[in-house]
Amino acid sequence: MSMRQVIFNWQWLELPADAARTARREAQRTVSRQLIQQLLPVPLAYHRLGQPYFPSHPQLGVSVSHTHQLVMVALGPGPLGIDVEQVRPHDLDAIRRAFTPAEWQFLQSLSVQERQRLGWQLWTAKEAVLKLVGCGLTHAPRQVEVLDLKHGRVRYQSQSYQLTPLVLPTTYVGFLAQAVPPNLIGKLS
Numbered sequence: 660m661s662m663r664q665v666i667f668n669w670q671w672l673e674l675p676a677d678a679a680r681t682a683r684r685e686a687q688r689t690v691s692r693q694l695i696q697q698l699l700p701v702p703l704a705y706h707r708l709g710q711p712y713f714p715s716h717p718q719l720g721v722s723v724s725h726t727h728q729l730v731m732v733a734l735g736p737g738p739l740g741i742d743v744e745q746v747r748p749h750d751l752d753a754i755r756r757a758f759t760p761a762e763w764q765f766l767q768s769l770s771v772q773e774r775q776r777l778g779w780q781l782w783t784a785k786e787a788v789l790k791l792v793g794c795g796l797t798h799a800p801r802q803v804e805v806l807d808l809k810h811g812r813v814r815y816q817s818q819s820y821q822l823t824p825l826v827l828p829t830t831y832v833g834f835l836a837q838a839v840p841p842n843l844i845g846k847l848s
Contacts, residue, residue: 665735688723740790743781743833757800787836
């Protein structure tokens with residue numbers, strides 16, 4: 660299978676709002692496996708931290724994200740990561756450690772509504788990069804520095820990454836993260 664672009668598959672879950680957390684997680688896992696297999700019906704395996712991959716197609720990247728009722732998967736060339744979240748009220752002070760000092764300062768300058776949306780955007784950008792590099796939230800999101808969210812520029816451990824916003828309903832935010840090709844690194848700085 661040759662692939663030049665990232666393809667997505669997604670599904671809304673039909674679960675009651677009061678569904679138990681374990682039931683929700685199991686439904687999300689089941690649906691994500693089904694969505695991946697719809698994109699590429701070959702054997703799927705999982706790395707130590709749970710990231711899916713295709714042993715027969717090691718050049719392909721695959722990433723999964725789910726939030727509440729939405730499950731999304733992405734498949735494309737090379738390593739990639741996606742994360743989606745529903746924009747909902749959340750005390751950002753509780754996750755202040757996820758943001759760099761500059762990000763936190765900027766968030767504090769916004770209205771409450773803007774802060775909520777941008778806070779979730781920063782979170783999904785950071786988690787998408789951490790999924791791309793294969794560590795997920797085992798590493799602190801604060802280590803991912805969002806340099807320019809508008810142009811999708813991110814740095815993690817001296818490496819540059821490119822973010823692409825996902826097309827989602829207005830109450831959701833999310834990003835696709837991909838490595839910046841070496842020939843473009845100087846052009847993005």
